[in-house]
Amino acid sequence: MAVLDYLIFSLRNLSHHKLRSFLTLLGVIIGIMAVVSMISIGSGMKASLKEQLEQLGSDKVFILPRIAYGTAAVTLSDDDADAVARVPGVAFVSPLYSVAGDVAYRNERKIVKIYGVDPEKAEATFGAGASGYQLLKGRWLQRGDVYKAVIGYGVHDDVFSRDINVGSVLRIHGVEFQVVGVFKKTGDREKDYTIYANLDAVRGIFGVGDRVTLIIARVDKGADIEEVRQRIERLLEDRKGSKENFFVMTQKEIIERVGEAYRVVQVVFGGLAAVSLIVGAVGIANTMVMNVTERTREIGVLKATGASNAQVLRIFLTDAAILGVAGGAAGIALGYLISLSINMAAARYLGEGMLTTAVTPELVVFALGFSLIIGVVAGIYPAYRAVRLDPVEALRG
Amino acid sequence: MVIKLENVVKVYRLGKVRVHALRGISLEIPRGEYVSIMGPSGSGKSTLMNLIGALDRPTGGRVYIDGVDISRLTDDRLAVLRRKKVGFVFQQFNLIGKLSALENVALPMWFAGVSRSARVHRAKQLLEMVGLGNRLHHKPAELSGGERQRVAIARALANDPEIILADEPTGNLDTSSGMAVIQLLEKLNHMGKTLVVVTHDPEFGRRARMRVKLRDGLIRGIDRNGGT
Ligand SMILES: Nc1ncnc2c1ncn2[C@@H]1O[C@H](COP(=O)(O)OP(=O)(O)OP(=O)(O)O)[C@@H](O)[C@H]1O
Ligand SMILES: [Mg+2]
Numbered sequence: 001m002a003v004l005d006y007l008i009f010s011l012r013n014l015s016h017h018k019l020r021s022f023l024t025l026l027g028v029i030i031g032i033m034a035v036v037s038m039i040s041i042g043s044g045m046k047a048s049l050k051e052q053l054e055q056l057g058s059d060k061v062f063i064l065p066r067i068a069y070g071t072a073a074v075t076l077s078d079d080d081a082d083a084v085a086r087v088p089g090v091a092f093v094s095p096l097y098s099v100a101g102d103v104a105y106r107n108e109r110k111i112v113k114i115y116g117v118d119p120e121k122a123e124a125t126f127g128a129g130a131s132g133y134q135l136l137k138g139r140w141l142q143r144g145d146v147y148k149a150v151i152g153y154g155v156h157d158d159v160f161s162r163d164i165n166v167g168s169v170l171r172i173h174g175v176e177f178q179v180v181g182v183f184k185k186t187g188d189r190e191k192d193y194t195i196y197a198n199l200d201a202v203r204g205i206f207g208v209g210d211r212v213t214l215i216i217a218r219v220d221k222g223a224d225i226e227e228v229r230q231r232i233e234r235l236l237e238d239r240k241g242s243k244e245n246f247f248v249m250t251q252k253e254i255i256e257r258v259g260e261a262y263r264v265v266q267v268v269f270g271g272l273a274a275v276s277l278i279v280g281a282v283g284i285a286n287t288m289v290m291n292v293t294e295r296t297r298e299i300g301v302l303k304a305t306g307a308s309n310a311q312v313l314r315i316f317l318t319d320a321a322i323l324g325v326a327g328g329a330a331g332i333a334l335g336y337l338i339s340l341s342i343n344m345a346a347a348r349y350l351g352e353g354m355l356t357t358a359v360t361p362e363l364v365v366f367a368l369g370f371s372l373i374i375g376v377v378a379g380i381y382p383a384y385r386a387v388r389l390d391p392v393e394a395l396r397g
Numbered sequence: 398m399v400i401k402l403e404n405v406v407k408v409y410r411l412g413k414v415r416v417h418a419l420r421g422i423s424l425e426i427p428r429g430e431y432v433s434i435m436g437p438s439g440s441g442k443s444t445l446m447n448l449i450g451a452l453d454r455p456t457g458g459r460v461y462i463d464g465v466d467i468s469r470l471t472d473d474r475l476a477v478l479r480r481k482k483v484g485f486v487f488q489q490f491n492l493i494g495k496l497s498a499l500e501n502v503a504l505p506m507w508f509a510g511v512s513r514s515a516r517v518h519r520a521k522q523l524l525e526m527v528g529l530g531n532r533l534h535h536k537p538a539e540l541s542g543g544e545r546q547r548v549a550i551a552r553a554l555a556n557d558p559e560i561i562l563a564d565e566p567t568g569n570l571d572t573s574s575g576m577a578v579i580q581l582l583e584k585l586n587h588m589g590k591t592l593v594v595v596t597h598d599p600e601f602g603r604r605a606r607m608r609v610k611l612r613d614g615l616i617r618g619i620d621r622n623g624g625t
Contacts, residue, residue, distance in 0.1 A: 005513065012495045013495065297491070300491070301491045301493060302508075303476065304450070304479065304485050304491070305480070305504055305552065305555075306476055306477070306481070306508040306556065307476060307508045308472070308476040308477070309472050309473060309476070310473070311476075311508055390453075391452045391453070392447050392452050395452075395491065
C-alpha cells in the first residue's frame, strides 16, 4: 500500500531527532489536551445534568432565595409556600428546610446535612418518577411522624463507624429521632448523605420559626409550566417587593443556567486550545523547514532517482502529518488523564455520578483527525520548499 | 542514438554574473556505447552529465534522450525519464544514510510504483550481483567506500535503465576498490547498457571506446578506439 511506504520512510526520519520532535510538539500536545478535556468535561456535564434534571422532574417549579455573600437576601416562609400553593396551575407545594447539623449516633458526633420536609408530601415530592428515591428498608415519613427520620444510603452505610438501620436512634442537636426508613443508593452524594425528617421538628430544633429554604411546586397535569412559573414569580414579587432576591426556576431554566456556566469553560479551554494549536502548527512548520534544509542533499538524491514533485511533496507532508498525529496522541493521553482525575475529584467532592466525563472513541478519532490536519497544514509550506528545490543545486549540498 | 545533443548551451547565473558552463556542445552517443568524458576541473563535465541525465534543462540547444527532447519537458516528465531511462552514480555515493543498502537500492523502484515485495526481491538480486549479498541490511555508514559505490551502482540499475551515468565514480576510492567499481561498470556495459563515465584518471578514461575531451564548455576532441 502506497501510504504505508510513505509512513515507513517518514518514521525513519523522525526517530532520528526524537527530542527536537518532542519539543516541536508541545504546542500541539497542550492544544489537543485542552480540546479533549474540554469536550469530555462538556459532554460529561451535559450527561449528568440531564440525569439529575430527569430526577428533579419536568413538572416542578423551584423557588429559592438568591444567595449573596453567603447569606440569603430574603427569607421564604410557610406563608409564601401557602401563597404559591394557591396559584392557579399549582397542584401542591413542598416546603423544605435544609441545614447542616450536629448529629450523634451512640457516642460519635458528625456534621450531617438535614432536610426538613413535610411528612405528608415527602413521598409525593421525592418518590415520584422512575428516578426518584427508592426505599431500601422501612418506610417513608407519614402524616403524624414527628421525631422520625428517613436516611440516605451514605448515612446508613458510611458516616458513622457503625451502620445505622431502621429502629436506630439518632440525636440531632441532642433531640432523639428514630430511623424509620433507609433509601437505596442514588449515586448523588448530596442525597445519599442526607437525613430527612419532619419540617417543623427540624425548624424547632434550629429555632428558625417558619422559614423555608426551598419551595418545590408541582404543576397540574396539562398546565403550561412557564405560565405557572411566571404567575409564581409575579406573586412573590408582590409579596417581597422585588424579584431580584429569589429565583423561580423550571428544569429548563436550570439547564440553561448550567449551560451558561459551561460556556465559560468552553471559552477558557477553547482559547487555550486555539492558542496552543497555533503555536503547535508554527512549531511543526518551523521544524519542517529545518528538516527540509538539512535534507537538501537527500532531496536531490530523491529527485535524481526519479521521485516526482508530487512524491517529494507527499514524503514531506507525511513527516508533518506524523508529527501532528504524534502530538495529538500525546495530547489525547494527557487529556484522558485530566478527564480521569476530574472524574475522581468529582466523585469525591460532588458525589458519585454527579459528573462523569468521558473520552469517547469518537472524540479520540476527532482529535487525531484534527491533529493530522494541523500537521499537514503546517507542513504545506516546508514541503513546497522541498518540491521547489532544483535537483542539481540540491545535489551540490 | 540513445543520446543526442545539438548545440547545447548552459548558462548559470550567479547574481549578475553569467557563467557559461557549456558553450555549444553537439554529441551523439549510440546505444550500448562506452563513453568517457575528461577535461580539467570546471570544463563542464558534470553540467553535461546532468543534462544527459535529465536532471537539468539546457539554456539553449536540444538534448534528446531516447528520442525525447528534454528541453521543454515538465518537471514530472523529467522525473519519469530519470526514473526509467537513467541510473546515476556519483562521486560522493549519495546514498541515504538512514536507509539500509537494500532500501537504498529499492528507492527508485518505489518511485516507479513497483510493489514492495517485488522491490525487495529485485534489490536483493542486484546487491548479490554487485557482490554485496551479505550486506543487505547495513547502513551506508557501516560500509566501506567501495561497498557504498557498489550499492549506488545497484541502485542505478534498479529500474533497469538504458543509460548509466557515472560522474567520477572512483574519485573517492582507493585504487583497488576503484578498479572493482570500474570492472563492475564495464560489466554492465557488456550487458548492453550505455555507459557514460566522467573521470580524471587517464588510465580509466582510455578504457572507453569513445573518449570525449572537454575544455571551457566546448568539445576539444572525440577519440574512438579501433576506428575513426
Ligand atoms: N549551479 C551553478 N551555479 C553557478 N555556476 C555553476 C553551477 N554549476 C556549475 N557552475 C560552473 O559551471 C562550470 C562547469 O562546472 P561543472 O561542475 O560542470 O565542472 P566539472 O567539469 O564537473 O568540474 P569538476 O571536475 O571540478 O567536477 C564551472 O565554472 C562551475 O563553476
Ligand atoms: Mg564535476
